[in-house]
Amino acid sequence: MRDVVVIGGGLSGLAACYKLEKSNLRYTVIEVKRRFGGSIKTYAERGFVMDAGSFLLRSLADEPWLAELGLCEQTNPVTDDAFVFRDGAESLIQALANPLQGGRLMRMAVSSVGRWRWRFTICLENGLVYDAGALILAVPARYAARILLNLAPEAADRLDDFRYDSIWRVSLGCRADALPPSIADKVDSICRFIWSTDAPSRVPDRQHRLLQVGVRAAPHECPESVVRDTVARLGLSAEPIVARADHWPEADLRSRYDAAHGETIRSLNALLPAGLTLIGSDYCLDAPTVKGIARLNERLSMGRLAAQAAEDYLKARRRR
Numbered sequence: 514m515r516d517v518v519v520i521g522g523g524l525s526g527l528a529a530c531y532k533l534e535k536s537n538l539r540y541t542v543i544e545v546k547r548r549f550g551g552s553i554k555t556y557a558e559r560g561f562v563m564d565a566g567s568f569l570l571r572s573l574a575d576e577p578w579l580a581e582l583g584l585c586e587q588t589n590p591v592t593d594d595a596f597v598f599r600d601g602a603e604s605l606i607q608a609l610a611n612p613l614q615g616g617r618l619m620r621m622a623v624s625s626v627g628r629w630r631w632r633f634t635i636c637l638e639n640g641l642v643y644d645a646g647a648l649i650l651a652v653p654a655r656y657a658a659r660i661l662l663n664l665a666p667e668a669a670d671r672l673d674d675f676r677y678d679s680i681w682r683v684s685l686g687c688r689a690d691a692l693p694p695s696i697a698d699k700v701d702s703i704c705r706f707i708w709s710t711d712a713p714s715r716v717p718d719r720q721h722r723l724l725q726v727g728v729r730a731a732p733h734e735c736p737e738s739v740v741r742d743t744v745a746r747l748g749l750s751a752e753p754i755v756a757r758a759d760h761w762p763e764a765d766l767r768s769r770y771d772a773a774h775g776e777t778i779r780s781l782n783a784l785l786p787a788g789l790t791l792i793g794s795d796y797c798l799d800a801p802t803v804k805g806i807a808r809l810n811e812r813l814s815m816g817r818l819a820a821q822a823a824e825d826y827l828k829a830r831r832r833r
């Protein structure tokens with residue numbers, strides 16, 4: 514039997530695994546996709562390095578943690594408050610995942626979890642069942658609702674009420690002279706934010722620019738038409754050299770992040786059995802961005818705290 518099973522190999526789940534590894538606990542991470550990272554994904558094409566999901570981090574984002582991962586030298590400041598990773602946000606995922614020696618089950622979906630005496634049972638969609646002393650659930654609310662349906666039905670019911678706004682991330686690599694004089698003026702209710710860079714690690718040379726645009730468009734649009742519309746809205750004078758559009762159905766939790774939100778999260782946690790921790794962007798107490806700057810560091814610390822809670826829980830059980 515494993516000490517801990519972590520369900521979900523996004524930023525939060527991997528941060529938990531990283532800490533479990535340091536604590537010498539036996540753990541397994543179960544990820545439904547063929548890759549780790551969840552909504553953090555970096556692509557390289559024709560000299561452009563594009564982030565398909567989140568990419569901007571606060572400069573105060575847990576610097577000791579970044580140093581431990583060997584990432585301090587890999588950051589590029591964007592403003593006084595924020596930085597991006599030179600080679601894309603997936604650098605963070607790789608730095609967390611590479612040292613992991615624990616078990617990993619990739620392309621395996623967890624369908625439900627239960628409890629047998631003091632152990633958790635983790636049922637996969639292919640029928641396999643695993644045991645663990647403690648459980649860390651690091652998936653968005655709509656998946657957590659289904660996974661917890663039998664074990665914690667009231668919590669599942671509340672998780673099922675979470676609602677999201679979707680967003681498209683459009684990445685465009687183009688010649689610098691194809692851009693209008695002030696690209697920042699193009700931000701509006703559809704192009705929600707635009708980040709433009711000619712940082713050497715992101716573009717082939719200084720004659721080129723990378724644009725990362727957050728676009729509100731209908732989920733059923735096809736990526737090609739989202740790219741076409743975005744190019745037109747930005748007023749590019751030439752076709753981009755590379756272009757991609759990624760749709761994220763659960764990009765932003767619809768929440769006011771006020772006292773009521775805090776109470777929702779706290780009362781949700783109170784409905785979970787001891788030994789099970791729910792982590793991830795949907796369960797943070799603070800808004801995911803402050804003045805547009807990402808707070809991914811909060812996900813990292815959630816992962817670490819969950820791993821510590823699992824360790825404390827297992828120690829207390831063994832003492833009984």
Ligand SMILES: Cc1cc2nc3c(=O)[nH]c(=O)nc-3n(C[C@H](O)[C@H](O)[C@H](O)COP(=O)(O)OP(=O)(O)OC[C@H]3O[C@@H](n4cnc5c(N)ncnc54)[C@H](O)[C@@H]3O)c2cc1C
Nearest residue numbers: 521523524525545551552567622623761793794801807808
């Ligand atoms: C376009 C975009 C922009 C964003 N910008 C910001 C930002 O500015 N600031 C910010 O704080 N956050 C932002 N986010 C959210 C940000 O990406 C997250 O905070 C962070 O990456 C979430 O990590 P996570 O581990 O909590 O969840 P996820 O990245 O969603 O990871 C969950 C993982 O669980 C896996 N999984 C799901 N169901 C199962 C199952 N049944 N069995 C096994 N595995 C399963 C998924 O495949 C995934 O890998 C953004 C997201 C997007 C898409």
